[in-house]
Amino acid sequence: MSTLSVTATGAAADAVARHVPTLVADEVAGRIFAQDPTLWGAAAEDEASKRLSWTGLARSSRPLVGEIAALRAELEEVGYDRVVLCGMGGSSLAPEVICATAGVPIVILDSSDPDVVRGAVTDLARTVVVVSSKSGSTVETDSQRRVFEQAFRDAGLDPAQRIVVVTDPGSPLEQAARGDGYHVVVADPAVGGRYSALTAFGLVPSGLAGADIEALLDDAEAVADLLAADDDANPALRLGAAMAGTEPLRDKLVLVDAGTENAGFPAWAEQLIAESTGKDGTGILPVVAIGAEPGRLYADGTVARLVATDADDDGGPESSGESVVTVAGPLGAQFLLWEVATAVAGRLLGINPFDQPDVESAKAAARELLEQGIGAGDEPAFTDGAVEVRALGGDWLTGTATLATALDDLLARLDPEHGYVAVMAYLDREADADLENVARDLYDRTGRPVTFGWGPRFLHSTGQYHKGGPGTGVYVQVTATPTEDLQVPGRDFTLGQFIASQAAGDAQVLAEHGRPVLRLHLTSHDEGLAQVRSLLGQGGA
Structure with missing residues (x-):
């Protein structure tokens, strides 16, 4: 069974003690997993009603395991062993973390810089391109796709044999891709981009690159009941309270890689937290720590220390601040943990954690x-x-x-x-x-x-x-x-x-x-x- 832990000290611990009993009494965790769209107020209800399927992805994404394995076998048979992912935001950040953690190579193309794009258009004879766009109209991704299509044709190669499309059903990209004969994988439309790590957007490019996506789903499924429990020990309730329940609000969350095995995880968490909470003049600003763990902290910050699963952690430098939350667990479990915690933080902040108006x-x-x-x-x-x-x-x-x-x-x-x-x-x-x-x-x-x-x-x-x-x-x-x-x-x-x-x-x-x-x-x-x-x-x- 997956090991998942969240411990808090200082102001973060005070926030846990202050808010978790109320969150438990209001059955917030259970209602999130029951996909109750009323948790974030009337203004958010319509959007939330279309964006909560991520809670069940550990099971609903299982059919993708076999589909991706079969597609990968096909590609390997004809010698395609280099995977390029064209995607932005939620379509690229999760695969980058999954592949880095698994130690498998993937080229993440999430730029519209011409020098960067040109640099990715190489080794075409051994390349498969995954084009990921939820809306199907992301200009960066559409432009990258067009460049690769032209490059394949110029090299005498058939783009239809080398491009895999991941998108929502009914999107303009799905229609065009099917018309061009591309392999298309449709994702769950009731999941927002930044909550899509365990959908086709996270799993297809990662699986094609060689990551063990079944293990990822196993780790998430192993903690689903824990995270859905209306209980004081629920790690997601504790993390959400530590993030957004300090008084006065410490609205800077410093994400520190303190030995976690989940490579590059802070960048994925950064998008999830910033885009979900940063609105209506409030929010939690995730700050990805660069270099050594800071020895001091500003008064409006909480440190989130990401440590290795089962690590014997000492809590970090004593002077790192008066508000620290320490988080451990395997990648699949952590994806689900932070998603639930961010949804909880949205409730505490009084905002809709599923839109991105700006x-x-x-x-x-x-x-x-x-x-x-x-x-x-x-x-x-x-x-x-x-x-x-x-x-x-x-x-x-x-x-x-x-x-x-x-x-x-x-x-x-x-x-x-x-x-x-x-x-x-x-x-x-x-x-x-x-x-x-x-x-x-x-x-x-x-x-x-x-x-x-x-x-x-x-x-x-x-x-x-x-x-x-x-x-x-x-x-x-x-x-x-x-x-x-x-x-x-x-x-x-x-x-x-x-x-x-x-x-x-x-x-x-x-x-x-x-x-x-x-x-x-x-x-x-x-x-x-x-x-x-x-x-x-x-x-x-």
């Missing part, structure tokens, strides 16, 4: 800018070396034309008690991976939480919190001109134009919400990146 606003702005032919945006306020500087969201730039003073001006807007810094880089998250370390540098400099997101994937994750959550963030956006642009076959735009419109659109919507945004555009990638890395890394303790 994600669409950035998409709409990007579409409008793309139609207008706008790329990097208006003329820069100034240029410093290989970096163009723009400031949005108020008249906060002093006018001194250096990168350092521009950053100083932005950080001067940072609320010392409740604020956070978000760094958003529309770059190559593999080639430019070192840039993530600026999150720790900025934390050391400011003493405030710092999140780091790779664009455009964070738009399907923390992007919701940025616009719908508390107005306490300051934002640094980093963009670059691609080395070589790439036309999207059958469309009247290039990927370079598209990612530029995504960045500009997101910055525009943030500014409309009164959020200050410092936009840094690299006119020369290497030189500009070195400048930005040096700038953001200054002042570390």
